[in-house]
Amino acid sequence: MLVMKFGGSSAGDAEKIKNVCDIVKSKLAQKPVVVLSAVQGITDKLIETAEKAANDNDVSKELDEIKQKHHKILKDLELDENLVDSQLDEFNKVVDKIFIMKKTSPELMDEVQSFGEKMSVRIVAAYLNKIGIKAKAFDAYDIGMITTPDYGKAEPLPDTEEKIKEFLKKVKEVPVVTGFIGKDSAGNITTLGRGGSDYTAAVVGAAINGVIEIWTDVNGIMSADPRVVKEARTIDQISFNEASELAYFGARVLHPKTIWPAIRKNIPVKILNSFEPSHKGTTIVKEASKTKEIINAIACKKNICLINIISTRMLLAHGFLARLFSVFEDYKKSVDMVATSEVSVSLTVDNDKDLDKVKDDLEGVAAIKVEKNKAIICVVGEGMSHVPGISGRTFSVLGKNKINIEMISQGASEINISFIVDNKDADKAVQVLHKEFFS
């Protein structure tokens, strides 16, 4: 069996949706389960509309744009133009509610974002039927995707895979399932986080023990984001560990959590290009075959916050780090990078939400300085653990190019070196490092 996940980048208009359906058609023998994202740009638009409504703005223009975009796709596909009108109506009702309350909430924002996927699956399933493939649209929570109530970053409950497996056994048609969304046990809609359809695909893949194919708009995982480095090349095979580091440190091509269910079940994940389906893309496996490359890829995550913490009491007395991290834990702030010295700790988080509260809670124990508009650059490669001098090469190239580095961290796994630069230097840092290691 097979899970085929198509991202918004593969489903931007009617032509692209036809292409998606052709790819599904070519794999019918493998009994595919299709997992789908919202039509390209729609999740952003849904969020923008809700936020504007919360700020007391007239959003009739935004509501109309969302409607027109879906109506046009349906018309171009020669399907019933009103196919997703009940989802559009429901979305309008949620927006009305936000407009009256003059505020949103994490629960409401997850409900708002769910409409993109709810509409796209209905369109794709209808088009598959039109071209003679029996298909059926499902909202993921109706097939067993029940999650924790952590809105915006919900986690599937432990029995999710079992439920999905049992449900899908009974489905005769090609299932077309919403990525990204679920419901909590109380029945509220949840999301798995931006880019989370990849994670849905992995959970479904683990449930049915099938290969997980992530179809996107580039030829697999590349040595750098091809939008930043024109010469970036496809990595044929990459290990779970390396892919996980890359995803975690900003390679948007894969949601970081996608790897977990695959590792647990040891099933391969393939990253493929909808616009060049014959390209073999990247396969993520437990152990990648050895290559000559020392470095496999360079990832970059922009707009993070660097936090410098100086202990104001007894320097780094015992228990200080535990206290420090427990405050971040209290506000569910996940820390990406850490470096410590005798008197200070530097760490990074990916947004500034609740940082004021963290500061207040540490009052009297530590002084905190927050620097925004920073980027993490992460150089990844299993080959580097056997080759001396990689850090030296990395930092000397950056020095020669006058790029200032603020914090450095090398994990114990020795498959990555990460450091912080200003947002404005991030693309250049990736470009010069790519040139150093790949040309």
Ligand code: ADP
């Ligand atoms: P989808 O809509 O299919 O989920 P995304 O936009 O989420 O697509 O992810 C695909 C994009 O990820 C690519 O267009 C590319 O710009 C970006 N990307 C970032 N880093 C990498 C990388 N190392 N390899 C390939 N793509 C990358």
Ligand code: ASP
């Ligand atoms: N549509 C969601 C997003 O834009 C989920 C996804 O595309 O994976 O984040």
Ligand code: MG
């Ligand atoms: Mg994505």
